[in-house]
Amino acid sequence: MSYVDDVYKKVAEKNAAQPEFLQAVKEFLDTVRPVIEKNEEKYKKLALLERLTIPERIITFRVPWVDDNGQVQVNTGYRVQFNSAIGPYKGGLRLHPSVYLGIIKFLGFEQIFKNSLTGLPIGGGKGGSDFDPKGKSDNEIMRFCQSFMSELYRHIGADTDVPAGDIGVGAREIGFLYGQYKKITGLYEGVLTGKGLTYGGSLARTQATGYGLLYFTEELLKINNKDIKGMTAVVSGAGNVAIYAIEKAYELGVKVLTCSDSTGWVYDPDGIDLEALKEIKEVKRARLTEYKNYRPNSEYHEGRGVWTVKADLALPCATQNELDLEDAKTLVANGVVAVCEGANMPSTLEATEYFKEKGVYFGPAKAANAGGVATSALEMSQNSERLSWTFEEVDSKLKGIMVNIVHNIDAAAKEYGKDGDYAAGANIAGFLKVADAMIAQGVV
Numbered sequence: 001m002s003y004v005d006d007v008y009k010k011v012a013e014k015n016a017a018q019p020e021f022l023q024a025v026k027e028f029l030d031t032v033r034p035v036i037e038k039n040e041e042k043y044k045k046l047a048l049l050e051r052l053t054i055p056e057r058i059i060t061f062r063v064p065w066v067d068d069n070g071q072v073q074v075n076t077g078y079r080v081q082f083n084s085a086i087g088p089y090k091g092g093l094r095l096h097p098s099v100y101l102g103i104i105k106f107l108g109f110e111q112i113f114k115n116s117l118t119g120l121p122i123g124g125g126k127g128g129s130d131f132d133p134k135g136k137s138d139n140e141i142m143r144f145c146q147s148f149m150s151e152l153y154r155h156i157g158a159d160t161d162v163p164a165g166d167i168g169v170g171a172r173e174i175g176f177l178y179g180q181y182k183k184i185t186g187l188y189e190g191v192l193t194g195k196g197l198t199y200g201g202s203l204a205r206t207q208a209t210g211y212g213l214l215y216f217t218e219e220l221l222k223i224n225n226k227d228i229k230g231m232t233a234v235v236s237g238a239g240n241v242a243i244y245a246i247e248k249a250y251e252l253g254v255k256v257l258t259c260s261d262s263t264g265w266v267y268d269p270d271g272i273d274l275e276a277l278k279e280i281k282e283v284k285r286a287r288l289t290e291y292k293n294y295r296p297n298s299e300y301h302e303g304r305g306v307w308t309v310k311a312d313l314a315l316p317c318a319t320q321n322e323l324d325l326e327d328a329k330t331l332v333a334n335g336v337v338a339v340c341e342g343a344n345m346p347s348t349l350e351a352t353e354y355f356k357e358k359g360v361y362f363g364p365a366k367a368a369n370a371g372g373v374a375t376s377a378l379e380m381s382q383n384s385e386r387l388s389w390t391f392e393e394v395d396s397k398l399k400g401i402m403v404n405i406v407h408n409i410d411a412a413a414k415e416y417g418k419d420g421d422y423a424a425g426a427n428i429a430g431f432l433k434v435a436d437a438m439i440a441q442g443v444v
């Protein structure tokens with residue numbers, strides 16, 4: 001059995017109850033196979049893949065908090081510090097009832113290579129809790145965040161581990177978490193990113209993941225001699241990533257036809273009304289059922305279905321495994337040109353394979369959505385030098401990073417005989433830098 005297969009077998013045995021983690025590891029190992037095979041003896045002797053697939057540290061903790069009725073509630077908190085070979089652990093916190101260790105491990109594993117692709121000095125980590133923010137009051141959110149940070153604070157720091165937002169964690173939650181960290185430690189430091197602009201946040205971080213996704217998509221099309229201007233897009237999700245992907249799509253001349261949340265989806269033949277969407281989701285924190293009140297011509301459907309709408313571009317921006325083989329077949333039958341992932345691992349392995357087979361340009365999450373964490377690293381730089389850069393400065397750095405990622409993953413794919421396989425290119429380019437750093441640092 002080859003080294004890669006042997007490692008996967010062991011990982012699968014040890015993590016049988018964590019399907020999302022196994023999916024991420026399988027996708028990674030299958031695509032870096034040519035690199036490993038070139039140096040198999042060396043990597044095997046160093047147990048490099050074994051080390052890479054086991055987190056450096058997993059922290060699990062109790063999060064008790066009191067709800068508005070005086071009832072004590074208890075959740076589980078996690079921080080997976082996966083790999084610090086190229087910098088302090090960096091990655092978001094997810095608050096969603098589906099969170100368990102396997103979700104945080106898959107996200108942390110992906111984050112290692114994503115962060116490497118940004119070209120910035122950040123290692124991979126991720127955290128979160130099975131707390132459900134839906135329907136909670138601001139005070140309940142605050143009490144939860146304070147309790148969560150009362151344990152997490154001892155494991156993080158501006159130069160060790162710097163969490164940020166993810167699903168269910170935005171500016172409000174980062175504010176509460178930061179306040180508690182400061183109260184306990186007395187430190188005013190860049191320990192979190194995605195902070196408010198009045199206390200150390202970076203301009204353009206809110207927009208960064210969505211904008212970055214579109215910069216990436218534009219460049220991916222460009223290197224394949226296609227112009228994004230005038231294209232149509234289907235987008236899933238209606239959160240931070242989806243909203244700012246839609247905003248940048250319009251700026252680049254793309255018409256966006258759909259968006260979705262966890263209960264339903266909207267089709268607007270005239271193009272999604274961004275101001276209405278922002279008001280519903282960012283201000284009212286309401287359901288997409290409200291969208292029809294703003295746009296009587298639109299359709300609202302329960303359940304899932306954005307991938308049934310014909311468009312040139314598909315941009316999944318909601319959650320993992322939201323686009324399966326059937327969806328991929330429908331998109332291809334409808335003539336989709338490119339699929340670029342704003343969410344983490346939104347396409348199943350079968351869907352990804354199908355896109356590759358059919359020659360659809362596929363931008364994998366760890367490359368396409370790296371703009372968020374890249375801008376978080378820019379926030380860390382600004383915090384270190386106690387300065388704030390202008391929106392234009394941050395945005396132009398973000399664009400440069402996304403354009404570079406496209407060229408680097410394209411080159412890596414070509415070098416290993418996988419021309420046009422950007423998923424392979426992303427894993428290979430991300431892996432090489434981390435592997436070199438791990439080897440240089442000895443057996444740790």
Ligand SMILES: NC(=O)C1=CN([C@@H]2O[C@H](COP(=O)(O)OP(=O)(O)OC[C@H]3O[C@@H](n4cnc5c(N)ncnc54)[C@H](O)[C@@H]3O)[C@@H](O)[C@H]2O)C=CC1
Nearest residue numbers: 166167168209237238239240241261262318319343344372
């Ligand atoms: N916020 C960031 O900077 C980054 C986020 N991501 C990824 O992007 C995705 C979205 O994250 P955010 O926009 O930050 O979160 P968010 O909490 O702002 O929004 C998530 C959106 O997805 C929808 N959603 C969640 N589960 C769903 C489901 N099962 N079906 C349909 N819609 C569903 C929610 O209703 C919500 O509108 C996640 O996969 C996250 O890991 C990736 C890179 C950076």
Ligand SMILES: O=C(O)CCC(=O)C(=O)O
Nearest residue numbers: 091092164166372373376
């Ligand atoms: O900005 C960050 O540090 C985290 C972003 C994130 O969680 C992600 O890239 O999935």
